[in-house]
Amino acid sequence: KQEVTQIPAALSVPEGENLVLNCSFTDSAIYNLQWFRQDPGKGLTSLLLIQSSQREQTSGRLNASLDKSSGRSTLYIAASQPGDSATYLCAVFKAAGNKLTFGGGTRVLVKP
Amino acid sequence: DADVTQTPRNRITKTGKRIMLECSQTKGHDRMYWYRQDPGLGLRLIYYSFDVKDINKGEISDGYSVSRQAQAKFSLSLESAIPNQTALYFCATSDGTGLGAKNIQYFGAGTRLSVL
Numbered sequence: 001k002q003e004v005t006q007i008p009a010a011l012s013v014p015e016g017e018n019l020v021l022n023c024s025f026t027d028s029a030i031y032n033l034q035w036f037r038q039d040p041g042k043g044l045t046s047l048l049l050i051q052s053s054q055r056e057q058t059s060g061r062l063n064a065s066l067d068k069s070s071g072r073s074t075l076y077i078a079a080s081q082p083g084d085s086a087t088y089l090c091a092v093f094k095a096a097g098n099k100l101t102f103g104g105g106t107r108v109l110v111k112p
Numbered sequence: 113d114a115d116v117t118q119t120p121r122n123r124i125t126k127t128g129k130r131i132m133l134e135c136s137q138t139k140g141h142d143r144m145y146w147y148r149q150d151p152g153l154g155l156r157l158i159y160y161s162f163d164v165k166d167i168n169k170g171e172i173s174d175g176y177s178v179s180r181q182a183q184a185k186f187s188l189s190l191e192s193a194i195p196n197q198t199a200l201y202f203c204a205t206s207d208g209t210g211l212g213a214k215n216i217q218y219f220g221a222g223t224r225l226s227v228l
Contacts, residue, residue, distance in 0.1 A: 031209060031215060032214065032215060034216065034217060036219075041222075041224070042221060042222065043116075043202060043219045043220055043221040043222050044202065044204075044217075044219040045219075046216055046217065046218065046219075049214055049216050051214065089154075089155075091155075091217070093215055093217075095209050095215075098160060098162075098168070099157075100145075100157065100217060102154045102155040103154065104152070104154050105154070
């Protein structure tokens with residue numbers, strides 16, 4: 001059974017600092033990994049998707065890496081801003097069984 | 113307009129009542145999903161559908177039913193609501209894993225359901 005873990009569960013940083021969010025998964029036979037952002041009481045917004053054959057994806061200040069063999073992904077957010085405050089979720093998709101498994105999320109607070 | 117629209121956004125109901133949560137999408141995707149989110153438990157899959165004639169149970173389908181009325185519409189019903197079904201419910205859609213598809217999941221804004 002796939003298990004996805006995100007550590008830390010919560011993170012508080014001053015504005016301008018780089019953010020490093022970690023995601024680990026137990027079954028490396030994944031189709032892709034997706035990072036989401038969730039604001040309080042809101043839905044999930046897709047940030048980055050990394051296919052199993054890729055090592056990283058970048059979008060603006062965001063960079064996500066994937067090391068499938070070790071079961072790890074890292075989301076980097078450069079030069080954090082108060083608007084980056086949210087919960088960040090990673091999810092791994094396994095095509096067999098059409099199973100998307102979510103981590104518990106990391107709640108981020110960027111202080112001005 | 114949002115790619116995935118859920119109605120209602122908030123709902124309070126009483127134990128034993130039947131309620132329906134509705135979802136529509138404009139992405140043109142075949143695959144649609146219903147999840148629930150609970151504090152400390154993350155998101156869990158309730159049901160999913162690969163096309164209008166295809167319905168599949170997820171990991172927590174007991175107490176729920178679904179209907180895929182059209183490619184763009186997927187509704188979730190609680191036949192007899194109970195308090196432990198109080199949660200945030202999300203509908204999602206994806207383009208699947210076919211040729212050229214990336215299976216990016218797009219989520220609605222959620223429905224906050226309280227069962228008293």
